[in-house]
Amino acid sequence: MLDFDPARFRPEDVDRLAAQADDALRRLSASTEEMVNLTATGEAAGGLIKATVDSSGRIKRIALNPRALRMDSETLAESLIEAIGAAQDDARDRVQEMVAELMAATGLPAKVDTEAVLEKVGAIGDATRRRFDEHHDDLNEVRRAF
Structure with missing residues (x-):
């Protein structure tokens, strides 16, 4: 947490503030890398269909159990949309959690x-x-x- 009171600023505060800023940047860098590498998976049709997305919600992989191919095209399409949506929701929630944790660790409010x-x-x-x-x-x- 950056601890700065301009009314009581002293020259020795510069080193303390620099160390706090470095720590916050290290945490931000680690969190950013973790967010970039994050993937989330959603399922549908009782696990017959799985979709994996990255932290921004882009589809990275779709896995279909051979039994899913027995579904009619409309049910299959709906199940794909359901699995992708579940994966995107999970990715969004996890990114929001990571941001909230980062903000709390640096002493900043989650909403600014x-x-x-x-x-x-x-x-x-x-x-x-x-x-x-x-x-x-x-x-x-x-x-x-x-």
Whole structure:
């Protein structure tokens, strides 16, 4: 979790924040790789039809038990759609779980209010500029004194 309070910022906080950011990036990288390699399988017709999809829901494999070929074409098509849909639902749910776990591990909320974040970032930027201006003025006073 990134722990940053601009009002109490000290130079030694830079190393701590950098370490926290590195840890968050490592977790993100590992989670991204896990998501890319994720596959999910759905079944229909009592397991006679199986569909495997990747994390984005693209079909990677369809397996038909020879007994499935005895179905009429309409039932077979419906069963294929059912198996693919089940696999896609499972993939979506697993990706959402992974994202929620990642967000929780980094201390970020699973759902982000973008407007609130932008408002907070703007407020932090304004506070940082004010403090910088104050320090700049202080440094100018010290320089004039010499």
